[in-house]
Amino acid sequence: MRYLVTLFPMFFSLVACAAEPDAHNQMVVAEQSVVNVQPSSADELEQVPQILTHWQQDNARLTGDFADNPRALAFIDQMVAKHSFERSQLNQLLTEAKHLERLIQLMDKQAPGADTPGPNGAWVRYRNNFLTPDNINNGVQFWKQHQAVLARAEKVYGVPAEIIVGIIGVETRWGKRVGNVRVIDALSTLSFNYPRRAEFFSGELETFLLMARKQGDDPLSWQGSFAGAVGYPQFMPSSIKRYAVDFDGDGQINLWQPVDAIGSVANYLREHGWKPGALVAVPARGKAPKLESGYQTKYSVAKLKAAGLEPKQPLKNSQQVSLLRLDMGKDYQYWFGLPNFYTLTRYNRSVHYAMAVWQLGEAVNKARH
Numbered sequence: 001m002r003y004l005v006t007l008f009p010m011f012f013s014l015v016a017c018a019a020e021p022d023a024h025n026q027m028v029v030a031e032q033s034v035v036n037v038q039p040s041s042a043d044e045l046e047q048v049p050q051i052l053t054h055w056q057q058d059n060a061r062l063t064g065d066f067a068d069n070p071r072a073l074a075f076i077d078q079m080v081a082k083h084s085f086e087r088s089q090l091n092q093l094l095t096e097a098k099h100l101e102r103l104i105q106l107m108d109k110q111a112p113g114a115d116t117p118g119p120n121g122a123w124v125r126y127r128n129n130f131l132t133p134d135n136i137n138n139g140v141q142f143w144k145q146h147q148a149v150l151a152r153a154e155k156v157y158g159v160p161a162e163i164i165v166g167i168i169g170v171e172t173r174w175g176k177r178v179g180n181v182r183v184i185d186a187l188s189t190l191s192f193n194y195p196r197r198a199e200f201f202s203g204e205l206e207t208f209l210l211m212a213r214k215q216g217d218d219p220l221s222w223q224g225s226f227a228g229a230v231g232y233p234q235f236m237p238s239s240i241k242r243y244a245v246d247f248d249g250d251g252q253i254n255l256w257q258p259v260d261a262i263g264s265v266a267n268y269l270r271e272h273g274w275k276p277g278a279l280v281a282v283p284a285r286g287k288a289p290k291l292e293s294g295y296q297t298k299y300s301v302a303k304l305k306a307a308g309l310e311p312k313q314p315l316k317n318s319q320q321v322s323l324l325r326l327d328m329g330k331d332y333q334y335w336f337g338l339p340n341f342y343t344l345t346r347y348n349r350s351v352h353y354a355m356a357v358w359q360l361g362e363a364v365n366k367a368r369h
């Protein structure tokens, strides 16, 4: 099996098997490339040591920001035992990695905690970050530029262009804000010095290093968000492994360019249950201040009606919905959340996020006519 390897400073591309251009096979290949770390042929035997050739010092010790960090030491032990990494190479790599204290503070700010009692306009403030005339205009430009690709993604995966446009817009303003934190620094900091999410992030670090090794990428060259998410769609390493696709058929997955990003977002949503043609959410008339709300709630439509909420539009065949409550400042706006709304929260577990994606996509779609 021969792999194409492309190295771009600041960029990365997932290695894909040139003989299998089909998007789904690409995913399988990517999966295998990470899981199957034991070299099985002379060709692959040659490839594995190439990955970290510039770290050739024997018996290097872990120094730097993570020296003597028990989680870092345990992580290295695990990578050596489970995936046959060279200890001295990992020591050298993680010696280069930096602890970034501001990432811990940013994560803490996002942690679930006591919200300020509402109504205080939390949704309006969130929405106004995204639904601005400039941003909507940029979305129109992106849509026009990639119209054919968006239409193809909609056809292949059943996810409407406006939803894909909404996701990429909220994530990175259509590629304008992809993040400039080194992924190795983000994932090391959050794996070794952020106990609350250490397990999750060390899994991402493990996946990231396996991918980099398999592709021959320098792990120090990847840049992304403060949480280690990369490219136009801000995929974490585990999402790249599971859901990214080669949508332009060039044999590589590159989420720093829009075509693979568009296909990958659509595939991600389809794999998380997007139902073509089904509703996302329907506004409600009335109030239900005593009922618990959130994308994870489940109510029968009859129960919400009994509590005083009527859908403003037909719910089609939906019998079970979530109750969404948006803080408008003076009062709350209620919505019936449908399964496609829940699917949007699989990208980011937040009612505000999913609603912003949907409304931004709709606004861009309206503005382009």
Ligand SMILES: [Ca+2]
Residues within 6 Å of the ligand: 245, 246, 247, 248, 249, 250, 251, 252, 253, 254, 260
């Ligand atoms: Ca590609």
